[in-house]
Amino acid sequence: MEIIEVNLLEALRGVLTSPAEAQPERFREQVMEPLRPVWEPIRRYMPPGADGADPALAVARTLKLYRPELDAESGLGALDTLAAADVFGQNRAALEQAVQALNPGQNGISLQEVHLVLTLAEPGGLGEDGYTGAGNTPGWVMLSVWPQALPDGADNFCRLPAITAHEFNHNVRFAQPDWTFPMTLGAYLVAEGLAECFAAELHGEASLGSWTTTLREPELRALAPRYGAALLEQDFGLVRGYIFGDAVMENFGGLSGKQAKLGIPPYAGYALGYHVVRDYLARTGRSAAQATYDPWRVIVAGSGWFTVTDGGQER
Structure with missing residues (x-):
């Protein structure tokens, strides 16, 4: 390459x-x-x-x-x-x-x-x-x-190598059939979690930015049911709202009159995605590099964060 x-x-x-x-x-x-x-x-x-x-x-x-x-x-x-x-x-x-x-x-x-x-x-x-x-x-x-x-x-700028790893992970992830439009919230959530876990794998967890580390696990556990109920959501405006949160979307002009605020904290999707993928890796023994090629549904189901019903609908 x-x-x-x-x-x-x-x-x-x-x-x-x-x-x-x-x-x-x-x-x-x-x-x-x-x-x-x-x-x-x-x-x-x-x-x-x-x-x-x-x-x-x-x-x-x-x-x-x-x-x-x-x-x-x-x-x-x-x-x-x-x-x-x-x-x-x-x-x-x-x-x-x-x-x-x-x-x-x-x-x-x-x-x-x-x-x-x-x-x-x-x-x-x-x-x-x-x-x-x-x-x-x-x-x-x-x-x-x-x-x-x-x-x-x-x-x-000493943290940028972790960003480089994160973004190249996206290049690889987005080239796979798991990432298609219209995308689901589940696919986006896992993509951000994989990118952050890969960055931590190469450069250490201390290299991660505030978007991933500010929200703690109890706060994420409280938010998880809302994400679980929306994992198959494909409206890109809503999907982005779950990933970035209200304040970020509003700052960059992503909220319109048609889209009400979701009550999501800034970058909650990054933090939750990181914990979901991290727990999947811990449960399976796979590395972040290996899991970059795993389907998002497999990662969600194996993370322990959500319950998967018999009909395949993540909740």
């Missing part, structure tokens, strides 16, 4: 050091155009008219990417920090490790190439963690970070 490097940090540096009047167009050409395969599909989930006359810039704002309209000096300082830490090199190595661990070719998954993308995020745009990733586009692993210290004092 070929790894194609798309290090947009240096592209952004070129944008921020160019004359002010040239920056918007250079940003579109040098940062957003290489990312088009990732952001073009996102437009369909944006509120009507949200992308206006400049879709690339509108999506950049939605994704909280660093843009020319922000302070150039601060952006250049952040780019220096990431370059000095060789963040791109560290995550290329993490991607190579993930490829070796999952060995998709030997498991019937044909991935000829994978693009590794690193972008600078808008300061404060990605919450308290300051970093995120995306692996929903086949053949693409995108990372985004604004360098900052985490509550435990660690640099947040």
Whole structure:
């Protein structure tokens, strides 16, 4: 499998050091155009008219990417920090490790190439963690970070290798028949749980973000019956609501007048999915890498979190 490097940090540096009047167009050409395969599909989930006359810039704002309209000096300082830490090199190595661990070719998954993308995020745009990733586009692993210290004092960009593992796991999982549209909540829940368990398997549980670790098991046990009753739900708006929670959906424009709030805490689907898959692994002795190729219904049934009726409907 070929790894194609798309290090947009240096592209952004070129944008921020160019004359002010040239920056918007250079940003579109040098940062957003290489990312088009990732952001073009996102437009369909944006509120009507949200992308206006400049879709690339509108999506950049939605994704909280660093843009020319922000302070150039601060952006250049952040780019220096990431370059000095060789963040791109560290995550290329993490991607190579993930490829070796999952060995998709030997498991019937044909991935000829994978693009590794690193972008600078808008300061404060990605919450308290300051970093995120995306692996929903086949053949693409995108990372985004604004360098900052985490509550435990660690640099947040040191957690990115776990994100790289998580997102590449998605690439492999989403290439399987288990992941089809319209997808079920159960398939999505297990996909996020597998990705987090795989990241923990390679980089340790301490590498996981707050989206997985904030909610504790008693809170998740209380939520589990609601998820169990909705595991076969296929309305993508509702499915996303169960995964991301009300506040996140509202922040990114995912709640509309047709969709009432579900009363789901932020990122509850990530946390619950992680516990479901973790318990499945503990009960079966399988690794997260091995379980990446198991059907979601098998994982749900073997996790102990839900009861499966004789009719096959998870409850």
